[in-house]
Amino acid sequence: MSIRVAKTGNEAVAEGMRQINPDVVAAYPITPQTEIVQIFSSFVANGKVDTEFVTVESEHSAMSATVGAASAGARAMTATSANGLALMWEIVYIAASMRLPIVMPVVNRALSGPLNIHCDHSDTMGARDSGWIQIFSEDAQEAYDNLLQAVRIAENKKVLLPVMVTMDGFIISHAMEVMHLLEDEKVKQWVGEYVPENPLLDVDNPVTVGPLDLYDWNMEHKRQQAKPVILEVARDYAKLSGREYGLFEEYMLDDAEIAIVVLGSTAGTAKEVVKALRADGVKAGLLKLRVFRPFPACEIARALQGKKAVAVMDRSDSFNAVSGPVFAEVRSAMYGMENAPAIVDYIYGIGGRDVTMDHIKSVYDDLAKIVKTGQVEKNLTYLAIRE
Amino acid sequence: MSVPKDAGWKDVPKAGRILEPGCAAKYETGGWRTYRPVHVPENCINCLFCWIYCPDMSIQVEDGKFRGIDYRYCKGCGVCAQVCPGKRGNKALTMLLDDEAQGKEGETK
Numbered sequence: 235m236s237i238r239v240a241k242t243g244n245e246a247v248a249e250g251m252r253q254i255n256p257d258v259v260a261a262y263p264i265t266p267q268t269e270i271v272q273i274f275s276s277f278v279a280n281g282k283v284d285t286e287f288v289t290v291e292s293e294h295s296a297m298s299a300t301v302g303a304a305s306a307g308a309r310a311m312t313a314t315s316a317n318g319l320a321l322m323w324e325i326v327y328i329a330a331s332m333r334l335p336i337v338m339p340v341v342n343r344a345l346s347g348p349l350n351i352h353c354d355h356s357d358t359m360g361a362r363d364s365g366w367i368q369i370f371s372e373d374a375q376e377a378y379d380n381l382l383q384a385v386r387i388a389e390n391k392k393v394l395l396p397v398m399v400t401m402d403g404f405i406i407s408h409a410m411e412v413m414h415l416l417e418d419e420k421v422k423q424w425v426g427e428y429v430p431e432n433p434l435l436d437v438d439n440p441v442t443v444g445p446l447d448l449y450d451w452n453m454e455h456k457r458q459q460a461k462p463v464i465l466e467v468a469r470d471y472a473k474l475s476g477r478e479y480g481l482f483e484e485y486m487l488d489d490a491e492i493a494i495v496v497l498g499s500t501a502g503t504a505k506e507v508v509k510a511l512r513a514d515g516v517k518a519g520l521l522k523l524r525v526f527r528p529f530p531a532c533e534i535a536r537a538l539q540g541k542k543a544v545a546v547m548d549r550s551d552s553f554n555a556v557s558g559p560v561f562a563e564v565r566s567a568m569y570g571m572e573n574a575p576a577i578v579d580y581i582y583g584i585g586g587r588d589v590t591m592d593h594i595k596s597v598y599d600d601l602a603k604i605v606k607t608g609q610v611e612k613n614l615t616y617l618a619i620r621e
Numbered sequence: 622m623s624v625p626k627d628a629g630w631k632d633v634p635k636a637g638r639i640l641e642p643g644c645a646a647k648y649e650t651g652g653w654r655t656y657r658p659v660h661v662p663e664n665c666i667n668c669l670f671c672w673i674y675c676p677d678m679s680i681q682v683e684d685g686k687f688r689g690i691d692y693r694y695c696k697g698c699g700v701c702a703q704v705c706p707g708k709r710g711n712k713a714l715t716m717l718l719d720d721e722a723q724g725k726e727g728e729t730k
Contacts, residue, residue: 333636442639454630
């Protein structure tokens with residue numbers, strides 16, 4: 235039986251880390267760090283875990299220590315947010331390039347400046363090409379479920395890549411909601427014992443990790459960082475928890491004529507709007523993207539094929555580019571497809587700007603207008619901005 | 622374990638990891654060389670400064686005496702010739718263009 239509790243997203247993820255009981259957690263203990271690490275450090279202090287907890291002087295060092303621990307053969311984790319992730323930048327790429335199955339919860343918050351601590355996706359989107367797997371969560375339950383699955387995905391011998399599990403800052407990280415934890419013993423069994431591949435501490439089989447890698451082989455090694463086995467793990471997790479996950483969730487999408495693509499907590503708000511629209515006879519639907527990296531291009535294209543108009547919701551901007559990052563991927567995925575829908579981008583919720591049901595409703599209204607007139611007036615709209 | 626030059630990205634060790642200890646010995650860095658040190662026995666006093674300074678352990682010594690140069694690994698840095706005191710101002714190691722030096726002194730292993 236799972237345990238029904240009221241937890242914030244931070245608490246839920248910290249509980250998940252406690253159950254995973256990693257060998258090493260290296261983390262920077264000061265802001266922009268989140269409560270995740272603070273709560274986890276109390277588990278360490280109270281002997282609830284066997285983890286070696288390393289407090290370091292910066293996020294750059296946090297990721298460096300995590301890379302070192304993972305290279306040694308430890309199940310290693312860290313957690314961060316916003317500018318903390320930005321400071322890790324250099325080593326974030328190295329973690330992926332060295333094929334280390336590190337799992338890192340990221341609380342999505344705006345990259346400064348001007349100084350801001352609230353939710354948007356600019357931190358994670360900045361690292362989207364680093365080679366990490368990126369899994370987004372709609373609520374605390376999903377953040378917890380994704381965290382546990384991330385360990386199995388990362389450590390799968392066919393994958394061996396680091397995974398970011400994200401949740402929206404404050405909206406999920408600080409809001410308390412009812413959720414279900416699995417029993418400690420079940421999680422321990424399901425996550426299993428970590429058997430590292432070619433660890434440094436295997437002194438009988440010495441290896442060199444991270445050697446100089448120039449033009450003769452670097453491109454081949456980069457090419458290796460691809461395509462994991464996320465659905466396999468999701469199916470196995472459904473057996474354990476009863477909760478099923480795909481690469482994305484389709485909500486009333488099957489027969490929809492207009493649809494939005496959205497990540498994170500806004501999906502919850504949007505589902506309510508879809509329900510209301512359906513009650514009014516509008517064929518509205520929603521695609522909630524869970525796995526952003528690797529980007530499920532073919533699957534998304536198939537799911538959106540035949541829709542009349544689609545809006546992509548970007549909670550970060552890609553300044554001076556064609557659009558926000560999610561739109562660029564989704565539209566590329568549909569290029570050349572027969573029956574491709576009209577597709578438009580909405581940049582929204584930057585720096586924690588609240589997104590209400592009315593805002594989402596206005597997006598669906600725009601889509602209905604596009605379908606009615608056959609005209610796309612604006613490819614890119616800044617939602618609820620003061621002009 | 623050396624990775625064959627024509628191996629594809631699916632076949633090479635992940636992340637460029639080197640799984641065989643000591644395999645640097647198989648990488649013959651002598652191919653980098655432009656100049657090679659050539660030994661002039663009549664000027665050699667067997668001080669072995671060359672052996673001490675060589676960064677690639679390419680100076681071979683036997684019974685406390687200079688025996689030869691391992692050209693498989695000698696990158697031609699010239700440190701040995703630089704530190705060589707020689708005899709009466711004449712160096713026992715001189716640097717010659719690799720191509721021109723061929724044949725002047727046999728390959729030593």
